[in-house]
Amino acid sequence: MSEPLRGVIVSHAAVAQALLAAVAAITGVHDALVPVSNDGCDTGALAERLTRAIDDKPAILFVDLPGGSCLTSSVRLARGKANVAVVTGVNLAMLLDFVFHRDLPPGDAARRAAEAGSRAIRTPAA
Amino acid sequence: MSIALYRIDDRLIHGQVVVGWGKPLNVAFIVLVDDAVRASAWEQELYRMGVPSEIEVVFASTKEALERLTEWEHDPRVGILVAGDIDTLAALTVNRHPVSRVNVGGLHHRPGRSERLRYVYLSDAEASQLRTLAARGVEVTAQDVPTTPPVPLEDFT
Numbered sequence: 001m002s003e004p005l006r007g008v009i010v011s012h013a014a015v016a017q018a019l020l021a022a023v024a025a026i027t028g029v030h031d032a033l034v035p036v037s038n039d040g041c042d043t044g045a046l047a048e049r050l051t052r053a054i055d056d057k058p059a060i061l062f063v064d065l066p067g068g069s070c071l072t073s074s075v076r077l078a079r080g081k082a083n084v085a086v087v088t089g090v091n092l093a094m095l096l097d098f099v100f101h102r103d104l105p106p107g108d109a110a111r112r113a114a115e116a117g118s119r120a121i122r123t124p125a126a
Numbered sequence: 127m128s129i130a131l132y133r134i135d136d137r138l139i140h141g142q143v144v145v146g147w148g149k150p151l152n153v154a155f156i157v158l159v160d161d162a163v164r165a166s167a168w169e170q171e172l173y174r175m176g177v178p179s180e181i182e183v184v185f186a187s188t189k190e191a192l193e194r195l196t197e198w199e200h201d202p203r204v205g206i207l208v209a210g211d212i213d214t215l216a217a218l219t220v221n222r223h224p225v226s227r228v229n230v231g232g233l234h235h236r237p238g239r240s241e242r243l244r245y246v247y248l249s250d251a252e253a254s255q256l257r258t259l260a261a262r263g264v265e266v267t268a269q270d271v272p273t274t275p276p277v278p279l280e281d282f283t
Contacts, residue, residue: 042233
């Protein structure tokens with residue numbers, strides 16, 4: 001069996017760390033996700049942090065916004081790599097789904113995560 | 127209205143530019159001056175992804191920016207011009223071009239640079255470049271987002 005996917009959460013400030021803590025608290029899974037913040041980074045420094053976080057493993061990069069430094073660095077890094085995919089708009093729901101579906105091919109896992117994240121966005125009557 | 131902000135920011139177009147400054151200034155266009163990005167359609171698409179469709183993004187080389195600066199200055203819309211390093215922005219201040227204020231918005235850690243502010247790291251040569259700009263009559267301040275006070279050049283060089 002191939003190695004399970006690693007999820008790398010790429011965010012501004014401490015969003016990534018907070019999401020990781022929330023996933024661990026809810027699921028008890030501690031080894032599926034790695035947080036990366038862009039704090040204090042230019043594009044080169046952020047690329048280095050991402051490279052270390054991916055560590056040449058198959059990975060999904062969960063980026064906070066669909067634009068900006070987190071996204072540009074992530075897409076540059078994933079470019080040409082069949083075992084790395086990028087999803088934007090990371091939220092807790094998509095991460096909770098992802099940690100239990102890490103055996104999918106990266107492209108399928110990314111699509112599944114995006115769908116799970118989208119389904120969580122609702123406007124319930126109050 | 128013309129270009130409301132000339133910004134040096136090594137992240138180029140990102141959240142602070144599009145949202146932090148773009149919203150309060152009601153920006154209609156962003157000029158990204160970067161020779162490498164200008165030469166790569168793929169890189170341009172990447173930067174365009176972070177910008178709402180109602181904001182025009184113009185990609186220019188330093189040479190093109192020098193040629194079009196007056197045009198952008200006379201644009202009735204509000205714009206932001208972003209460059210990733212001091213050299214590029216300094217090049218736009220020659221030949222009596224009307225750049226009167228420069229915002230240092232983000233220059234991050236690299237070997238040879240030391241921390242001047244949380245978001246500004248400079249080598250001694252870069253600090254000197256900024257002082258030279260100021261000596262030419264350009265007002266240089268550091269300010270990452272508009273809700274923080276601008277920091278005068280003498281306080282970070």
